[in-house]
Amino acid sequence: MKTIIYNIGTLAGILPADVKRLEGSQMNDVKCIENAYLVIEDGIIAEYGSWDGCKNDPCRILTDTPSPCGQGGSTVFTTAPTAVNAEFIDAQGGFVMPAFCDSHTHIVYAGCRDGEFRDKIAGLSYEEIAARGGGILNSADLLHATSEDELYEQSMVRVREIMAMGTGAVEIKSGYGLTVEDELKMLRVIRRIKETAPITVRANFLGAHAVGRAYKGRQSEYVDLVCNEMLPRVAAEGLADFVDVFCDAGFFTVEDTEKILSKAAEYGITPKIHANELEVSGGVQVGVKYNALSVDHLEMTTDAEIEALRGSVTMPTMLPGCSFFLGIPFGRAKDYIEAGLPVALASDYNPGSSPSGNMRFVMALGCIRMRLTPEQSFNACTINTAYAMGVSDQLGSITVGKKANLIITKPLPSLAFIPYSHQTPIIEKVILNGTDIA
Template identity: 35%
Template sequence: MSKLLIKNAKELVTCKGRGPKAGERMNELEIIADGALKIEDGIITQVGKTDEIVSKIDEEEFEVIDASGQSVLPGFVDSHTHLVFGGYRADEFNWRVQGKTYTEIMERGGGIINSVDSTRRASQADLKAAAQKRLDSMLSFGVTTVEGKSGYGLNLETELKQLQVMEEINQEHAVDIISTFLGAHSIPDEYEDTSDFVEYLIEEVMPVIVDEVDVDFCDVFCEQGVFSVNEAREILLAGQKLGLKSKLHADEIAQLGGAELAAEIGAVSADHLLKASEQGIKRMAESGTVGVLLPITAFSLKEEYAQGRYMIDNELPVALATDFNPGSCYSESIPLLIALATLYMELTIEEAITALTINGAAAIDKSDQVGSLEVGKRGDLVILDAPSYTHLAYHIGVNSVDKVVKDGEVVVN
């Protein structure tokens, strides 16, 4: 039995709760001063004051980390990424800097289809090697659980290839990957009629995907010029029949009604939400759907940020995620994410931490396993090179992570 003891933490930020948290509860971090916790066989078995825990055990039986003067938090959960892809799109970033719009970039041959071509050509081994390096970087920022989407295949062969890569890496890498099928990410060049592509996904792709790989969610890019609300509903309900929980790219570019659809079908999360209506936000709050906000994408695209402050004030449980992808957001930086959320989306640092831990876990339906430091949950945590969690925002854009523990094992030291 592996045993790990963390003791003498200046503050143990537990983020206690089964999630998701909404409204004022997002400010409640449940902090224990001079805190300690025990992890045995990867599971947290005790949390409390150092003297209470240490007095009842033989420390020689444990690997011990003295966290004096440090802040200890749950491992971060990045609940929206596109981490498996081929090629890069640096030229598109330069076009954006020059003032070209998303539509203009697509007309130049950029956009999602560019990554689709590269990913279709890439070998499974090359995709795996690149994704592993990206996960190493994410882990260094304190991310211990990540959601990964397919969506750069738009055909059975490549969508399956992306998901197989995630399944393989999940068995080998410290970071846990929750897989999402995003076959409805764009409309491939070989289809002129969107309805034909929707039929292809539902009839020919999704049943095979569910049979061949371990996948948790179905997602759709519900947006003007991509998939309509009705088409998204059809795909997501078909996914639910196959046992796939629903996620949704919603109301990023235009107010299409994606937030309302997410609430209607009981989606676990709706993501982006830059243009979400007040009614859509209200309905999501009532349904318990988590709003996943992606401020680095808005920053990269020079768009207005989602109304994070308004959403929290209106009882919508909010999560934060990077949206790491090769086009609109080539960044896995948790420090940048926190800086943008606090400085430009008006979240408190406490709300941002909740959004990256217990609410991030809720956005992938794993808040019963990860996202907080509680007895019975997995031993995933971050130890900061700082005396307070507030340094995550205060030390702007700098990685404050000293150590990362995953399933009770030190994986970054």
């Protein structure tokens, strides 16, 4: 099956196949072609180029179809051709860009925490909310009381929501189970989403999100449970692409983290870390030491973290939606880029600290609150998040051979308009695996 997208005003986010992430000044540019076309074959980007003058007549591939480009080489395709072996999509002069990759979410959860929202507005601290039964343990109680089928249905509502907002790949973490059975329940739901939804999904086992209620005051025993009972079961069922630890003040220590990452290494599971949200935790350094694919949050970092990340495989990932919602500092993205490092931006979609998976808003916050240029923020939300979830060989850019996960927008004056006019509905179509999801 071939699909030809034509009348593309700007084809944005073109990269060579060997680029897996962009670092430092490489993040300053987004390669574009004006007045372009793009050919999809069996869900994969097969070809793209300039439509100008139809020099690269894409219709040549339609051997049994009259070529609209052969009719005098007009630069504007005014009427869609009839084709027997291809589908044509008129982009009507809009942008075509890679779908967003969201490398950090917790979108499998039960219920919501809108009650805590009132508490937060009233000025209660995170600790006071937790003492009232709120926080991660509240989500764990709700999840425990929810069946696997119901959890899947509730989560799919959010999956459909983020797909419609242009997300084509998502990493989903466990961590609201906090018992062996409930963590497995969450990971099975993530697997079911992976199998049934058109979005690309990566699963992350975050048993060390908080100490389970039954282990209150016995943190090291809970860490042993994660290492000796949860991880072997997760590995045996092949449920996780990654393992994660909340390495931060009041949660898990660097020593706990090392213990879990060492155990995960025995099963060949790649680590990622929640680090430095609440304090300078050592989470970045332990992540780099264990070749974590990413260290995420980074609201509280010093120059030592920037130094630790130099020359590493680890993607610094910041979550501006969480900073926005909680009113905590934003990560120092600009300093990282000026130091020559890459930066990724993800949504952190979760019921407690970032109840939104709108990656366009994340891109806008990257510009508005972190002072990234629109190009830097675009790259941080596409190719660099693809890297941070281990899919940049398949997603995150316009590249021949990658999955055709694309956003088609209304005509826009510039790339900057995407984050600038961040609430204007500009998305016309979302294409996942070459198919319009509408």
